[in-house]
Amino acid sequence: MEGQAVTRRREAVSELGDALRSLVEHATITEAQTDDLLHAATEIRAVIARLGSRVRGHNTLSSADDLLGGVRMYNPVTGSGSALAPPVHVEVVAGEAIGRCTLGLAFEGPPMFAHGGVSAMLLDQILGHAVVASGNPGMTVRLDTSYRAPVPLLTPLLLRAEVRAVDGRRVTATGTIATAAEPGTALVTATGMFVGLRAEQTHRLFGPVLHPNP
Numbered sequence: 001m002e003g004q005a006v007t008r009r010r011e012a013v014s015e016l017g018d019a020l021r022s023l024v025e026h027a028t029i030t031e032a033q034t035d036d037l038l039h040a041a042t043e044i045r046a047v048i049a050r051l052g053s054r055v056r057g058h059n060t061l062s063s064a065d066d067l068l069g070g071v072r073m074y075n076p077v078t079g080s081g082s083a084l085a086p087p088v089h090v091e092v093v094a095g096e097a098i099g100r101c102t103l104g105l106a107f108e109g110p111p112m113f114a115h116g117g118v119s120a121m122l123l124d125q126i127l128g129h130a131v132v133a134s135g136n137p138g139m140t141v142r143l144d145t146s147y148r149a150p151v152p153l154l155t156p157l158l159l160r161a162e163v164r165a166v167d168g169r170r171v172t173a174t175g176t177i178a179t180a181a182e183p184g185t186a187l188v189t190a191t192g193m194f195v196g197l198r199a200e201q202t203h204r205l206f207g208p209v210l211h212p213n214p
Helices: 002-029 034-051 116-133 199-210
Strands: 089-093 096-102 139-147 156-167 170-179 188-195
Touching: 089 116, 096 116, 116 139, 116 156, 116 170, 116 188
Parallel strands: none
Antiparallel strands: 089 096, 096 156, 139 188, 156 170, 170 188
16 A cells, blocks of 8 residues: 555656646746736745645655655656656666657747756766666766757757766766757767765765654
C-alpha cells in the first residue's frame, strides 16, 4: 500500500507540475486585458494559500523523492513536478546521456532564443547524468561553455554528453545542445569537471537530508 501511495503522489506531483508549467508559459505569452491579469493574480494567490498549508523545510526531502534511487521530482531541469523545468527527458545509451526537451517562451533571453544561462543549466544537468552513468558520481567544480549559435525556442532539442576522462575522484565530461532536426550541428558545447565527494564531505553537505532526526 505504501508503494501505491508513493506512486499516486508522484502522479499527482507530475500532474500539478504540468499545470504549473502551462500556467508559467501562458503567463509569459498572454496579452489579456489588465483587469484579467489582476483577477488571475488573486485566484492564483488563493491556490498558493492552499498549497502552503503544509510545507517541508529546505533540509527535508519531498515525500515523493527517493534520493538514493535517483528520483527528484522537483529538479529544475528534469523534474516532472517542477514549474521551472522544461522538463528534459533523459536516457543513457552505451554510456552516453541523451536528453530531449523543448523550451517555451518562459526561457527566452534574446527574442525567439533561449537565455544563455538556461543552456548552461541544461548542459550541467546532462553532463551530470553521463558522470553518474559512468559509475563516478560527483559535483560540478568547473563548467566551460561555448556558444556557437543561439538556441531556438519552441523547437525540439537534443542534448548529448559523455565522459572523456577519469582521474581518481576527478571526472571530465563533454556535451552538446543541438536541434533534433540537425543533431550534427552543435549550438552550444560544454566541458565539465566533476569531483566525487569524500564521506566526510557528503556528511557535512547533506547530512541533515540523508540522516534526518527521528
